[in-house]
Amino acid sequence: AYAQQISDGVVKIGILNDQSGVYADFGGKSSVEAARMAVEDFGGKVLGAPVEIVNADHQNKPDVASSIARQWYDTEKVDSIMELTTSSVALAVQGLSKEKKKITMTTGAATTDLTGKQCSPYGFHWAYDTHALAVGTGGALVENGGNKWFFLTADYAFGYSLEEQTSKFVKSKGGQVVGSVRHPLAATDYSSFLLQAQSSGANVIGLANAGLDTANAIKQAAEFGITQDGTRLAALLFTLAEVKGLGLQAAQGLTLTEGWYWDQNDENRAFAKRFQAKTGKMPNMIHVGTYSTVMQYLKAVQKAGTDETEAVAKALHEMPVQDAFTKNGKVLPNGRMVYDMYLFQVKKPEESKGEWDMYKQLATIPGDQAYMKASESGCQLTQ
């Protein structure tokens, strides 16, 4: 009887992310597994209707992503889309979904515009954003004397947003930004940018990029001896997956911000173990975040008693988030899910006790410090 409330008798959730490019380790195919875990944990059905996960690789191209999304909505009856790695993609798909009245829940993108200037009543932002990263990683370095920053910025929405937020934060703490340079997504050689940064006299090089781009920049900085004179690198967005790829030798000592770490408590360890059994690796905050969005979406459908967008969105706005991802999450009116973030430092190789033993926790950043207030976000919905 319930199934009557579900359009076309099935709830379809699309996982749209980068499965082969520079951000493939970030979420990628493993996130699809995380989503399936959520469906399984929820019981496979909602309101009596089966739940189905579809996925696609958007190659980090917003146009590819939006035509996949369009086709999903128009011909495949997909009800909501999640993960949306890369800010340009997330903005495009959230914009399209707003027009099409569909729910999007972003875990793989960072720009605060998603819940700011370009917010949507049906758009939700999980996991992290540039503000949280600026406050977390940026804040930690400023406190340790990093007061002259030079940015190496990925040339698209995410990079700008991360640079902007971090600069603002650095300046607010009395620091100074001595320059910045933009590089295309998936650039291969950072040496000339790094030399520019070095000759600017900065003591912190802010890497406002992500994924392999950051990893490569870190490696090349070591190659050119950039860090030998005390210049520090701020890997503003760096997760467990990339640390693993880079290796502790090169990554040791980096400070980074994440919202979830497998070795924090027993529940996390248990979740991570299940995840590892399916994918062969430990999850990072994006994988678990996607798990959480699928779970929360299904809970919301259950609560609303229908998969109709307005009703589900209303439920999502109202419900607290409490699952494997976080214990104290809440959704702001602009769609931002706020929860506690953590500041970690990458262990030295000799400190590590196992393959995945990589972080030392430095601090907890309470949710309302890490994230902007809805009223400051510039989102029209909140005024």
Place this chain on the structure above:
Amino acid sequence: MSTIFGIPTPALYGQILIGLINGSFYAMLSLGLAVIFGLLRVINFTHGAQYMLGAFAAYLLLTYAGISYWPSLVLAPLLVGAVAIVIERFMLRRLYGLDPLYGLLLTFGLALIFEGAFRHWFGAAGKPYAPPAQLTGALNLGFMFMPIYRGWVVAASLFVCLGTWLLIEKTRLGAYLRAATENATLVQAFGVNVPLLLTLTYGLGAALAALAGVLAAPIYQVSPLMGSNLIIVVFAVVVVGGMGSILGAIVTGYVLGVLEGLTKVFYPEASSIVIFVIMAIVLLVRPAGLFGREE
């Protein structure tokens, strides 16, 4: 700190050096293209893919066979050269005598196949490839740290370019090559096995690309798309140098690399287009390219 036009000299030298390193790759790749174009009249669009294949060959040899950098430096070009020979024998050969555009289109299709297949198997993301232990570390040049590996790349590429140039300009085999460029049939009518020569030339050009790929692997990572991004710039280098001119390809490669480096200092926004701007200017002033002969 001294400055030139308001730019600190260390930064300037550093960028010139990096330009020279990039120029080494331009030179090696455009050299291979020029050799192939000179003799076969084929614009080898697969060149970028062959460069990528060289890097992947080194990566795969290391990962699956435990063969290290130094042997790969020889093995990878041989492997890629062998693949190229197959391509020449079974495909390119059928297009000789037709409009050269067909050669361009064929090699374009092949490039898509190679890149697509490797992207499918290995993903678009780069694979790390460590430089050989003998070449790790950096030299402090005073104005910058020069990674030893990159210094090696410049030296190796100069050596290869010079060697190829001497081979073509100063040897008997080179004389066959140059003569066959002008009139292949007649050279064959003298008893030279020109079809074999063509096959080997294509193999050699591809092997040069692959060698560049192996050299590039520790610097740029091994990725399926590493060639396709570079190849267009290399085309521009070849146009500027003068299609088919060996010396033109080499000199222009280094010079444009350095110019690009300088642009990064003085006007970074233009650095990715400076080579094309130079190309446009050269076309206006000397349509045949700097070292090219007017037809």
Place this chain on the structure above:
Amino acid sequence: MVSTQPILSATGLTMEFRGFVAVKDVTLSVNEGTIHALIGPNGAGKTTVFNLLTKFLTPTRGQIVFRGSDITGMRPAEVARLGLVRSFQISAVFPHLSVLDNVRVALQRPKGLATQFWLPFSSLSVLDERAMELIDAVNLSAYAHLTASELSYGRKRALEIATTLALDPAMLLLDEPMAGMGHEDIGRIADLIRRVAKNRTVLMVEHNLNVVADLCDRVTVLARGEILSDGSYATVSADPRVREAYMGTEHE
């Protein structure tokens, strides 16, 4: 019969190809209404002179004046527009167009029907009558709808002359118009040239000395890029230097 007014005069023409002087200080004037021959051994520079006069090459030195205007710095298409039109030593037709279309292409520009991209093809039918006249003049009417590439060599040459005439040029430059033609073709083309030359000037390169002797009012002999001799056929052929350099001792 022969006017003394030069329609084309070239002074001090020199063409160097990277150090090799193909044409050296050639001064040549062609009088209006005459048929003028340019002869000389292979490699003497005849084709090069043609290329210079029609601007397919730019002379290293020298000046070319056509109908009173200096054309030295002009581009080939401009020269053709002034009424100085050439044919090629190796036959030049549009191979995949029909004979009729070949001639129509030539007629399009003088009739102002060349740049209209908005008009249908059928608007070109106004040219058909004139085109057929020209085709008739070279005896090709039976082949008007054949593709040019299907014509025999001699007929291609005839077609080329028809297209050249379509421009109604004041002066025609013919590079070996008889090359590759059979005996009866030679006679017909010679007649044709004589006919069209009634109200225009012709400068031709020709190796067939009988034709030259028969057709041309004046002959200039070129050897090694320089003018060796100049005058009527009789004068020129009596010149021992010409006999030595070109005609040879056997030519009686």
Place this chain on the structure above:
Amino acid sequence: MSNAPLLEVRGLNAWYGESHVLHGVDLDIREGETVTLLGRNGAGKTTTLRAIMGILRRREGVIRLRDKDLLALPLHKVAQAGIGYVPEERGIFASLTVAENLTLPPNVSDGGMSIDEIYTLFPNLHERRSSQGTKLSGGEQQMLAIARILRTGAKIILLDEPTEGLAPVIVQRIGDVLIALKERGMTILLVEQNFRFARKVADRFYLMEDGRMVNSFPGHELDARMDELHEVLGV
């Protein structure tokens, strides 16, 4: 000297693309003989040489060098079998120096002229040995084209209009060279328009018309047959 032909051509047909140019050409050359092909422009003389050489690939019939079937061989194997070719257009390479042009064709057998001999024969080439091939005068280019084949030890040479565009003095010298070569036992197939020259060197003539052999006669009959020739050649 055996009587079996060294080079034997039977029923040779050849095409340029679709156009059928040679229609069943027959030709025999015995060892040490100089044979001259006559015919008006476009008769197919050059085509015959190109077809024998294998430069023109579309052909049918029989071409045999002693017992070897040349038709089946790739172009370079024909050259290696001992046939040297001097093309109508000379084929001097611009990107090679005179000396490089001279040494370009690989040796096909022993007994070719040495470089020194060649330079003695053509002092001009020695003088200009380091200049660019195509910078030579037309006559010198022709000398170079002939000389580079003499170097290779080819036993049969195909000469296409070797006197075209040459000054009489040079024609004379080339005639002398051919006679000297004949004395050494060289076999020569010559295409020539210049009767005076051909008469001096030829043992036998073949007359071609429209891609067919229409006649053949010994060299000494040339004068007697002049009228007949005039008719066919349109001289």
Place this chain on the structure above:
Amino acid sequence: MAVGTQYLAEQPRLRTTSFVLGGVALAALLAAPFFFYPIFLMSILCFALFACAFNLLIGYVGLLSFGHAAFFGGAAYFTAHAVKVWGWEPLSGILLGAAGAAGMGLIIGFLAIRRQGIYFAMITLALSQMFAFICLQAPFTHGEDGIQGVPRGHLLGIIDLNQPHAMYYLTLAIFLFGLFAIWRIVNSPFGNILKAIRENERRAISLGYRVDRYKLGAFVMSAALAGLAGGTKAIVFQFATLTDVQWQMSGEVILMTLLGGIGTMIGPIVGAGLVIALQNYLASSQFPVTVLIGIIFVICVLLFRRGIVGEILEFMKRKPKGTA
């Protein structure tokens, strides 16, 4: 004269056939959105027009441009910017895109037509890549993000283009207009000169034609029509991105044209339809699309250089000769 009459007699029969075929095709196009996903159809129409525009150059002037993506993608940016930022009406936005592409065609063409053959191809390739870099950095293109969320708006302020069918018929109308324009250009006095130039450029010069201007003219027209397609695509997909200006896109349009048949009127349309359908079909399969496209490229070049339509036409041409 026998040859001539036969030539004329063939004309009307050909005409009727093509009229009938054209009519059927038009009816199919009008009915299509009721049976297929309209966005998919629109994307085919845009690419078909793009391919036809490209074919104008290679098929009728003999110039292989390896940089046509610059016009297609460039126009998409112009249109998207005009409509989104300046709030222009969609059709005028599209026309602006075409005009912008024509302007770019003038600049790129001016440089490129100085060389021929492969040189021309490489130069257009390099120049268009330079344009792609500019697009990456110019502020108005928004780098990797592209111009997103372009409103479809109301055609002439009246018809709501958010209705998929309205958008479809506009796209169809533009496509048909473009196709007609190309047909008209090719079969015009101007087109006749283009053909002559392709056949024998030196001869055309010697007849007094300023060949460069004709080539440039054709280049600009081709660029403008490619721009028309690109601008329309920007409205259909509400997006303008780097993908459309990059050289891979130039390669794709070459493939479409080559596959369908260079120098035929409908070849590029068939080619575009096939390639898009294939991409669409393969997007959800595991098989890598680029590999397949590469394979088709290689097969076309090695085996059917005339393309599908070209081979069919050749076959039909041969048949009557055989029976006669």
